Amino acid sequence: CVNRTPRHIYAQVISADGGKVLAQASTLDATLRAGTTGNVEAATKVGALIAERAKAAGVTKVAFDRSGFKYHGRIKALADAARENGLEF
Template sequence: MSDKKVIRLRRARRSRLKQRELEAVRLCVYRSSQHMYAQVISADGSQVLASASTLDESLRNGGTGNIEAAKKVGLLVAERAKAAGVTQVSFDRSGFKYHGRVKALADAAREGGLEF
């Protein structure tokens, strides 16, 4: 594993430990070079309550690795989380910097009705 990835995972572990301590439902985000993934995970970490990604058929048209696609994923995961009865979440950025696609997804999820 590269040093860059190890450092990111260390940052992610630190924030996840705090979120587990607070027993918060998490909105977990993963960013690859081509896609964006988001999951709403239960407080104990045993269940995925809602998920969305650029791999979904409805989001495949157009680019999948850009800010516009991240916004669509944010809105879709917020819609699905609200359908599952979740409105309050803790944002888990998985150690990624809060800018660009990660920020766009978070802003869109807030727009869609999630509170964090």
């Protein structure tokens, strides 16, 4: 599940039944907050981080829910980075 605002971008890996968040990453994380948070570069970093955390939780295959946002810009950058770092959509 992905959500974005003008300043931040958020990503979560949720269990199949929707009852538990298995991994999450956002530009609000301390490791990412130091740089700019509302651009494609930040979304790429969030994508890499969510992939890393999902793999640590034992998840490699996910369904990508863009929450109604166009698959363009920051959403696309996040998805591409997550794929490059090992998540399968």
